[in-house]
Amino acid sequence: MWSRIKPKKMYLTIFLYSCAAVSLLTLMFTWFLSGQFVRTALEEMDKSHEAKMKQVMKSSEFTLQQLRQFALRIYSDESIKLWLSMEKGAEAPLALSKAATSVREFMSSEPFIHAIYLINFDLDRIYTSDSSIYSTQDFYDPALLDYIQHQTTPYLQYVNHEVEGETYLALVVPSAGPRQSYQGYAAILFSKPLLKEYMLQVSDEDQNKLYIEGKNGEYILGNADPALAKELSAVQVPEGAAGWRWESGGETWSIRSEQLPIEGWKVYHLSPLSLWQAKVAKIRLEIIGSSVLLLAALLLFLYWQSYRSLKPLSDLAAHVKSRLGQGDPVNQSPLAGNEMALLHSGFQSLVERIEQLDLSMKSSQALIKDDFLRQWILSPRPSKPVREFIESRTPLLRAGWFRMAVIRLESYGRFTEQYDFASRKLLRFSIGNILSEVLANQGYAAETVDFGSDHIVAILASPASEGEWEQVIAAAEEARVQIRQWLKLEVQAAVSPRLDAEENLPQTYHQLYELTLLRFIHSGEDKVYTREDLERYERGRGSELDEALLKQVIHSVQLRNEKALEGYWDQLTHQMRELSYEECRLQLTHIIYTIMKSFKHHSVLHGMKSIHSFLDQFATLGEVQSWMYREMLKIMDSHRRKSGSNRKEEVAAEMIDYVRNHLHDPMLSVDDIAAHVSMSVNYARQIFKDQFGSSLSDFIAGQRIDYAAKLLTTTDWTVAEITEQSGFQTKSTFFAAFKRATGMTPNQYRMEKSAGASS
Numbered sequence: 001m002w003s004r005i006k007p008k009k010m011y012l013t014i015f016l017y018s019c020a021a022v023s024l025l026t027l028m029f030t031w032f033l034s035g036q037f038v039r040t041a042l043e044e045m046d047k048s049h050e051a052k053m054k055q056v057m058k059s060s061e062f063t064l065q066q067l068r069q070f071a072l073r074i075y076s077d078e079s080i081k082l083w084l085s086m087e088k089g090a091e092a093p094l095a096l097s098k099a100a101t102s103v104r105e106f107m108s109s110e111p112f113i114h115a116i117y118l119i120n121f122d123l124d125r126i127y128t129s130d131s132s133i134y135s136t137q138d139f140y141d142p143a144l145l146d147y148i149q150h151q152t153t154p155y156l157q158y159v160n161h162e163v164e165g166e167t168y169l170a171l172v173v174p175s176a177g178p179r180q181s182y183q184g185y186a187a188i189l190f191s192k193p194l195l196k197e198y199m200l201q202v203s204d205e206d207q208n209k210l211y212i213e214g215k216n217g218e219y220i221l222g223n224a225d226p227a228l229a230k231e232l233s234a235v236q237v238p239e240g241a242a243g244w245r246w247e248s249g250g251e252t253w254s255i256r257s258e259q260l261p262i263e264g265w266k267v268y269h270l271s272p273l274s275l276w277q278a279k280v281a282k283i284r285l286e287i288i289g290s291s292v293l294l295l296a297a298l299l300l301f302l303y304w305q306s307y308r309s310l311k312p313l314s315d316l317a318a319h320v321k322s323r324l325g326q327g328d329p330v331n332q333s334p335l336a337g338n339e340m341a342l343l344h345s346g347f348q349s350l351v352e353r354i355e356q357l358d359l360s361m362k363s364s365q366a367l368i369k370d371d372f373l374r375q376w377i378l379s380p381r382p383s384k385p386v387r388e389f390i391e392s393r394t395p396l397l398r399a400g401w402f403r404m405a406v407i408r409l410e411s412y413g414r415f416t417e418q419y420d421f422a423s424r425k426l427l428r429f430s431i432g433n434i435l436s437e438v439l440a441n442q443g444y445a446a447e448t449v450d451f452g453s454d455h456i457v458a459i460l461a462s463p464a465s466e467g468e469w470e471q472v473i474a475a476a477e478e479a480r481v482q483i484r485q486w487l488k489l490e491v492q493a494a495v496s497p498r499l500d501a502e503e504n505l506p507q508t509y510h511q512l513y514e515l516t517l518l519r520f521i522h523s524g525e526d527k528v529y530t531r532e533d534l535e536r537y538e539r540g541r542g543s544e545l546d547e548a549l550l551k552q553v554i555h556s557v558q559l560r561n562e563k564a565l566e567g568y569w570d571q572l573t574h575q576m577r578e579l580s581y582e583e584c585r586l587q588l589t590h591i592i593y594t595i596m597k598s599f600k601h602h603s604v605l606h607g608m609k610s611i612h613s614f615l616d617q618f619a620t621l622g623e624v625q626s627w628m629y630r631e632m633l634k635i636m637d638s639h640r641r642k643s644g645s646n647r648k649e650e651v652a653a654e655m656i657d658y659v660r661n662h663l664h665d666p667m668l669s670v671d672d673i674a675a676h677v678s679m680s681v682n683y684a685r686q687i688f689k690d691q692f693g694s695s696l697s698d699f700i701a702g703q704r705i706d707y708a709a710k711l712l713t714t715t716d717w718t719v720a721e722i723t724e725q726s727g728f729q730t731k732s733t734f735f736a737a738f739k740r741a742t743g744m745t746p747n748q749y750r751m752e753k754s755a756g757a758s759s
Contacts, residue, residue, distance in 0.1 A: 018302045023295060030291040034284045041280050045254065045271070046243060053256050053269050056200055056210060060260060060267065063112075063199040067190060068156050068171065070110055075173040075186045077102045080118060084184025088122045096127060103129050112194050114168055117141070117187040119148065140164070148172055148185050158263060160218055161189065168192060169221065192221055209253075209270040212260075220265060232268065245273075369393065373449045375664045375725075377404075377457060377505050383664075383724040385717050387501075395445040401462045401498045404508055405476055407435060407483070408455040408516035410490040415454070421650040425450075425657075430487055432456050435479045442475040452657045453676065455513060462498050469497075476528045492516040494529040517593065545587050546575060553632075554598045558680040560636045569632070573625045585615055588624055595628075599635050599678045651677050652691040655684065659700055663707060666729040670696050704728065705741045712750045719746050 074080060079098035086095065103116050107129050116129040126134045136145060141163050153175050161170035168189040174182055196202060202210045202223045211222020217233045219226045231248055232255070243256040252273040259266050372389045376382045382390075396402050409415055409431075419427065432448035435458050439446040446460035462468060476493045483491050494515035496508050515529040549572045556565035572591070576584045589611045618624045658676050662668050673696065674684035688696045708726040711717060720731060728734035738746050 019299055022298050022302065026291055026295045026298070030288055034287050037283060037287065038280055041276065041283075045276050049243065049254060049256050049269055049271055052208075052210075053258055053267070056267060056269070057258050057260070059199055059201070060212070061262070063195070064158065064260075064263065067110075067112060067188075070106075071156065071171045071173045071186065071188050074102075074106050074116065074188065077106075080186065081184075083127075084118060084120055084186070086120060086123055087183070088124075091123050091125070096133075100127065100131060103127070112190045112198075113188055114191040115189040117144065117185075117189075119145070119185045119187060120183060122183045144170065144172075144187055148187070151175065158190075160214060160220055163189070169195060195221055196223060207272055207275050209268075211268055211270075213266045213268060215264045222268075224268070224270060228270075229268075232270075246270075369447075370449055371661075371664075373447055373459065374451070374661055377449065377459070377509050378662070378665060380504055380506055383721055385715070385721050385725060394447055396447060396459050396461050397501055398445075399461045399463045401464060401500060403460050403462045403472060403498060404496040404505070404512060405435075405458040405460065405472075406455050406494050406509070406512040406516055407431060407458070407476075407479065408492050408494075408513065410492060415489070421653050425452075427487060427489070428452075428456060431483055431489070431491070432458075434482050434486065438479040438482055439475055442471060442478075444472070444475065452654070452661050455516065457509065464498075473528050473530075480528070492529070497531060517597070545590060546572060550591060550594060554595060555680065557595075557599070557632050557635055558674075558678070558683070562633065562636065565632060565636075566629070569625070569629055573621065576621060584621060588615060592628065595632070598675070648687050648691060651679070651684075651687055655688055655696065656699075659703060663700075663703055664725055664727050666727050668700065668727060701737065702741075705738060708734065708738060708746070709742070709749065712746055713753045722746070 075084075077099075079095070079102045083095045083099040086092070099118060103118065107113055107116060113129075118127040120126075121136070124135050126136065126139050128134070134140070139145060144161060144163075147159065147161075147170075151172065156171060156173065156175050159170050159172075161168050169192060171188050171190070173186045173188070200210050200212075200222060202208070204223050206223055209222065209224035209228070211224040211229050212220040213229065213233060214220050219229050222229070228248065232246065235246060237244070237257065243254065246253045246255050254271045254273055254276075256269045257266055369389075372386050373394075375386050376390055379386070391397055416424065428450050432450055435456060436446055436448050439458065439460055444460040444462075446458050449457045449459070451457060460472070462472070472495055476495050480491055480493055483489055494512040496512055499505070499508065511531065511534060515531070515534055549568060552568045553565060553572060556562075556568055576587055592611050615624065618627070654677055655673050658673055659668070662672070670685060671681055674681045677684060679687070685696055688694075688699070692699065694702075704726045708722050708728075711722045711725060715722075717725070719734075723731050723734040726734065728737070735745060738744075738749070742749055744752065
């Protein structure tokens with residue numbers, strides 16, 4: 001294996017070995033360095049979190065203890081204590097005034113305090129720091145009174161307390177044990193936002209989260225989201241672990257926890273690893289980028305040294321080898337190492353390539369003819385260059401009359417499953433050759449066109465002679481027999497009456513294609529169909545059917561939306577329950593036929609020979625409804641099974657083929673292309689984008705510009721003719737798109753290319 005890919009030049013071989021060694025060493029060093037950095041960064045992160053936690057613990061213990069001492073000073077104040085100890089009937093307004101003065105002084109000296117309540121149960125009076133007096137019955141904070149009357153803790157303890165939708169940290173002095181009772185209490189409410197800012201030193205904008213959890217798991221204080229804190233409280237903390245990792249909501253957190261000794265609260269510090277990972281990734285990328293630059297510099301130096309010192313081979317031999325290419329037999333032969341033998345064989349190979357190039361140019365002329373014939377068939381008013389080409393380069397209009405024939409493959413879904421895209425194209429080419437040969441044997445000058453789908457179109461000159469109609473029918477039947485015999489393929493055929501140059505060819509083409517489908521609808525004889533046979537199909541379309549609803553059914557299958565399919569299908573079949581038997585059969589025939597046309601790449605429905613005869617096996621409409629629903633589910637399943645990469649490549653290739661065959665059509669749209677491959681528009685766009693990296697619309701526009709540029713340099717057609725030929729709707733649209741793509745107007749582009757060719 002190595003001997004095959006090993007460079008023949010010595011300096012390249014040495015350079016390759018040096019590249020491998022230097023690259024390996026550089027990659028190993030980069031991997032080691034980045035790993036060391038990541039480990040160091042994680043250790044620093046843990047140390048930083050530990051230091052932050054220690055600081056918070058000290059600050060919290062100190063602040064809470066100071067506030068507890070401050071609360072005791074409030075309670076022990078003489079004015080306040082005097083009013084709290086008054087008994088019923090001994091109330092003195094002067095004592096309350098002095099107590100109120102002390103409350104205001106305490107409020108102004110401690111910023112953490114939000115409110116102070118002085119509560120005297122004997123007097124049934126409550127004084128608040130906002131200078132209001134309440135009775136116990138009309139006090140706006142009954143929850144605090146209930147807590148005071150039922151508290152059982154024998155020491156000062158902070159509690160989580162909510163007043164009018166706001167939460168505070170509350171402290172009641174004195175604390176009452178089980179055998180203690182007091183008539184007066186001082187309740188202090190501390191502001192949580194200030195405690196969070198100055199005690200915990202955090203804000204809501206911090207990415208690191210810090211919060212305190214009560215003994216009962218309640219959220220006390222912090223900048224963490226309460227929902228996140230509640231979720232964390234339910235987590236089983238690793239035993240004996242001060243720090244651990246935890247995943248929540250797509251984020252991984254580094255967590256440390258400590259316990260405040262007096263309150264028994266837990267303090268949690270949460271840091272998102274993504275914050276650190278982003279910083280680590282940035283520095284790691286810088287390390288890798290620096291290593292790549294270093295490696296590139298080393299490799300460049302090695303190449304220069306190898307080239308300067310060790311280049312031993314002949315420049316002429318190297319030039320010949322590069323011209324021939326690595327895949328040329330000359331370079332693969334044992335004589336490739338001999339310079340003279342290489343030169344002799346190389347010139348001989350170049351002569352053969354020139355001959356092959358001449359053959360390929362002739363083949364390209366055949367492709368141009370096919371493209372013009374395709375445009376002639378599909379355009380209601382073909383452009384002047386197309387008409388001139390048909391008249392001068394083909395014998396089709398020399399007799400004055402011509403006919404059109406369509407040969408369609410039966411069971412195209414099975415055909416696409418059995419053969420890949422390249423094989424299908426080759427078989428269609430074979431069908432066209434057989435058709436041309438049979439028509440030539442019958443004395444007809446004919447041209448065949450492949451439309452890249454399930455059918456071939458033939459245009460044949462038709463002399464005005466007696467018995468010519470029977471002769472052309474016989475020729476079409478003979479072509480069917482030959483195709484069946486040699487290719488083992490079943491086909492249907494339809495032939496038009498005689499046409500002239502002014503006929504609407506697109507309408508005739510679509511009618512003939514419809515005719516080839518008649519055998520699927522009606523249990524008719526196996527024959528070549530003509531325009532007269534179309535009346536049976538037209539009668540089958542007389543019943544009133546909700547076509548919009550039928551389109552929704554087909555769209556649901558394309559989107560593989562089983563729920564939507566069930567709803568639309570029920571609505572569609574529900575409308576038939578009021579119809580007569582014959583009307584119901586006509587509508588079912590039309591529905592099955594339309595679905596068959598929409599999904600011609602699938603084999604589920606293409607095995608039946610006649611819808612009419614097939615419907616005879618069902619006794620009720622419900623049976624037909626259930627059967628058809630199951631078949632559409634099979635089509636959806638077939639879509640899913642064919643969604644692999646190989647299938648996507650084939651679908652993308654079919655899209656490109658369809659675009660190139662219909663490039664001249666100004667109405668070409670993504671919807672047409674999606675319908676051709678039996679897919680939804682969005683899915684067809686996605687497949688093309690995944691395969692080629694550009695949108696389908698951009699590809700169509702680019703192909704039109706490329707084709708127009710080719711016509712500008714290879715023909716003398718006018719800009720108006722090239723505009724029409726390239727599929728642009730107006731001349732102004734063509735000018736704008738062409739200048740945007742090339743930076744020049746069409747005339748400037750033609751002049752520049754002509755000047756370059758002449759020089």
